[in-house]
Amino acid sequence: MSARGMLARTLHEWAGGTSARKEALVTCTPFLKWAGGKRWLSPLAPVLREFAPRRYFEPFLGSGAMYFALQPSRAVLSDANASLIETYVSIRDDWQSVWRHLTAHDRQHCDEYYYRVREMVPRTAATRAAQFIYLNRTCWNGLYRVNRSGRFNVPVGSKSRALLDTDNFALTASVLSAAQIRNDDFADVIAAAGAGDLIFADPPYTVRHQFNGFVKYNQKLFSWDDQVRLCRALEAALDRGASVVCTNADHTSIRELYGERFGVIGLSRFSSIAGRGGSRGSYAEVLIYGQGAVK
Ligand SMILES: C[S@@+](CC[C@H](N)C(=O)[O-])C[C@H]1O[C@@H](n2cnc3c(N)ncnc32)[C@H](O)[C@@H]1O
Numbered sequence: 001m002s003a004r005g006m007l008a009r010t011l012h013e014w015a016g017g018t019s020a021r022k023e024a025l026v027t028c029t030p031f032l033k034w035a036g037g038k039r040w041l042s043p044l045a046p047v048l049r050e051f052a053p054r055r056y057f058e059p060f061l062g063s064g065a066m067y068f069a070l071q072p073s074r075a076v077l078s079d080a081n082a083s084l085i086e087t088y089v090s091i092r093d094d095w096q097s098v099w100r101h102l103t104a105h106d107r108q109h110c111d112e113y114y115y116r117v118r119e120m121v122p123r124t125a126a127t128r129a130a131q132f133i134y135l136n137r138t139c140w141n142g143l144y145r146v147n148r149s150g151r152f153n154v155p156v157g158s159k160s161r162a163l164l165d166t167d168n169f170a171l172t173a174s175v176l177s178a179a180q181i182r183n184d185d186f187a188d189v190i191a192a193a194g195a196g197d198l199i200f201a202d203p204p205y206t207v208r209h210q211f212n213g214f215v216k217y218n219q220k221l222f223s224w225d226d227q228v229r230l231c232r233a234l235e236a237a238l239d240r241g242a243s244v245v246c247t248n249a250d251h252t253s254i255r256e257l258y259g260e261r262f263g264v265i266g267l268s269r270f271s272s273i274a275g276r277g278g279s280r281g282s283y284a285e286v287l288i289y290g291q292g293a294v295k
Contacts (some may be wrong), residue, residue, distance in 0.1 A: 036204065057199040101127050141157060190234065191237075208227075211212055
């Protein structure tokens with residue numbers, strides 16, 4: 001069977017629930033809650049691990065749910081959100097300081113304290129990282145939203161703790177030590193992937209001619225032109241011999257965009273990130289895949 005056929009068969013078996021159960025590694029839970037987070041897709045990680053990529057690329061990192069489930073031995077992780085990426089680097093390089101400051105926030109947490117911390121401009125990378133994690137865990141619905149001047153402006157939520165039972169920053173730092181961590185546009189990151197590499201791309205979901213609930217959570221909207229730019233970058237990576245697994249909304253415009261060069265499998269799930277009652281609901285999603293020719 002060709003390499004392309006292998007990836008197609010494995011993913012179809014997994015999506016259809018007929019693949020053998022694969023054991024997960026030591027659990028390393030993502031330390032953030034993130035809009036569009038892929039914890040629900042993490043059972044796919046053991047399947048991807050079978051392909052033993054030379055390097056794993058995740059250009060839309062967010063909370064890194066797939067990365068932490070996969071725990072590859074070499075990785076390139078990136079996101080356009082500079083504060084998010086600084087937080088990852090701080091945990092990887094100095095998790096003890098981040099943990100110390102986060103513990104202090106947890107002790108003092110209340111609504112009034114939240115708004116005081118939200119206005120602060122911390123001076124060091126570790127204190128900025130602790131502020132980022134504290135706000136993410138105690139704000140309304142784990143949302144990330146900034147105003148025109150780039151200041152975080154989400155109101156306080158209902159959580160009473162900023163520490164979680166699943167926290168293990170030492171393990172998180174150790175898993176991240178395998179990664180080169182970048183703050184770049186996806187196109188620059190994907191351009192570095194070549195033969196034997198695996199790209200897992202989970203972009204914001206936009207479809208042609210439509211603004212849906214998925215696109216509003218970031219400073220800069222992810223436009224349809226960005227979706228086309230992403231598809232072209234992934235096609236070029238395929239030509240260089242990289243393999244691709246990508247998620248997106250199940251919409252004709254997305255199926256048309258990827259249909260020629262990639263395989264597309266329909267998935268569906270319940271999305272809870274859309275906060276307003278009216279926009280909660282069931283979003284159909286697709287898994288897009290392609291395997292570069294082995295040279
Ligand atoms: C759907 S989220 C990824 C969620 C992630 N898979 C997880 O499990 O949490 C999409 C991410 O893309 C990032 N992003 C938006 N535009 C980008 C761009 N042009 N280049 C790189 N990252 C971008 C956002 O900051 C956001 O973190």
